[in-house]
Amino acid sequence: MKIVLMGTNDFVVPIFEAVRRAGHEIVAVFTRAPKPMGRKQVLTPSPVHLWAQSHGLTVHTSIKEYNYTPDMVVVVSYGVILRDNVLGSAPVINIHPSDLPRYRGPSPIRTAIYNGDKQSAVCLMQITAEMDAGDVYMREPFEIGENDTNETIENLVSKIGADMLVEYLSNPAKYKPVAQIGEPTFTRKFTGDDEIIDWSKSVNEIHNQIRALGAGRTKINGMDVKILETRIENGELKIAKIQPAGKKPMDWKSFVNGLHGAEIKYGE
Numbered sequence: 001m002k003i004v005l006m007g008t009n010d011f012v013v014p015i016f017e018a019v020r021r022a023g024h025e026i027v028a029v030f031t032r033a034p035k036p037m038g039r040k041q042v043l044t045p046s047p048v049h050l051w052a053q054s055h056g057l058t059v060h061t062s063i064k065e066y067n068y069t070p071d072m073v074v075v076v077s078y079g080v081i082l083r084d085n086v087l088g089s090a091p092v093i094n095i096h097p098s099d100l101p102r103y104r105g106p107s108p109i110r111t112a113i114y115n116g117d118k119q120s121a122v123c124l125m126q127i128t129a130e131m132d133a134g135d136v137y138m139r140e141p142f143e144i145g146e147n148d149t150n151e152t153i154e155n156l157v158s159k160i161g162a163d164m165l166v167e168y169l170s171n172p173a174k175y176k177p178v179a180q181i182g183e184p185t186f187t188r189k190f191t192g193d194d195e196i197i198d199w200s201k202s203v204n205e206i207h208n209q210i211r212a213l214g215a216g217r218t219k220i221n222g223m224d225v226k227i228l229e230t231r232i233e234n235g236e237l238k239i240a241k242i243q244p245a246g247k248k249p250m251d252w253k254s255f256v257n258g259l260h261g262a263e264i265k266y267g268e
Helices: 010-021 047-054 108-114 150-170 203-213 252-257
Strands: 002-007 025-030 035-037 042-044 072-076 092-096 119-126 136-143 216-220 223-233 236-244
Touching: 002 010, 002 047, 010 025, 010 047, 010 072, 010 150, 025 047, 072 150, 092 150, 108 119, 108 150, 108 203, 119 150, 136 150, 150 203, 203 216, 203 223, 203 236, 236 252
Parallel strands: 002 025, 002 072, 072 092
Antiparallel strands: 035 042, 092 119, 119 136, 216 223, 223 236
């Protein structure tokens, strides 16, 4: 099968690699343009870009360059709105990491963790002009553990999505589209302000915030810090990893030792 792949992020690479190993002809790969990274703001290609280059595949960084008529277009975490020139060229399918119609939009995994959800699903769906509203071909549920993070769930979704996609592409006619049922809910992009910890919230809410966003920002004993990892033990929030401003990440015990016995004051 002749396939065009469209994606950008790290967790997409194993999915696309599974398609390549399954023997399909990848006629082109579309990804986001290189972005400035690090202190020196060096233009850095996306993980998908680097993967495609390593296998000698044709790479495009602008959707305006699309001029293909493949058998299938596969889109995973691309971050670009598709127009009629793509949608009309071939069937276009997408791996979406939520139990549609719940959590349409840009941050389904983070939102599920932030909200404390215990389960979700990976959906293989048809892309239409309306965002994440297409019919679903395959749906695979998964559990979200109490200490799962955005990273661990992305890794899980990557594996599930790769298996689903390879199975679907082996015989697309076997899978019939099913309309989404129920009232949709929508996600938004999280910002730096969402990382600010409100210590009046419950321990579960704070724990979910940190594991969803990767960090929670606050003050401890007057110091600006990022809390990077937490656990809940016996109903209490335990900090496992922390990063004071201007310093490297450290475990909680090392941070506390640096306070020399001072009473710990959160948010002050």
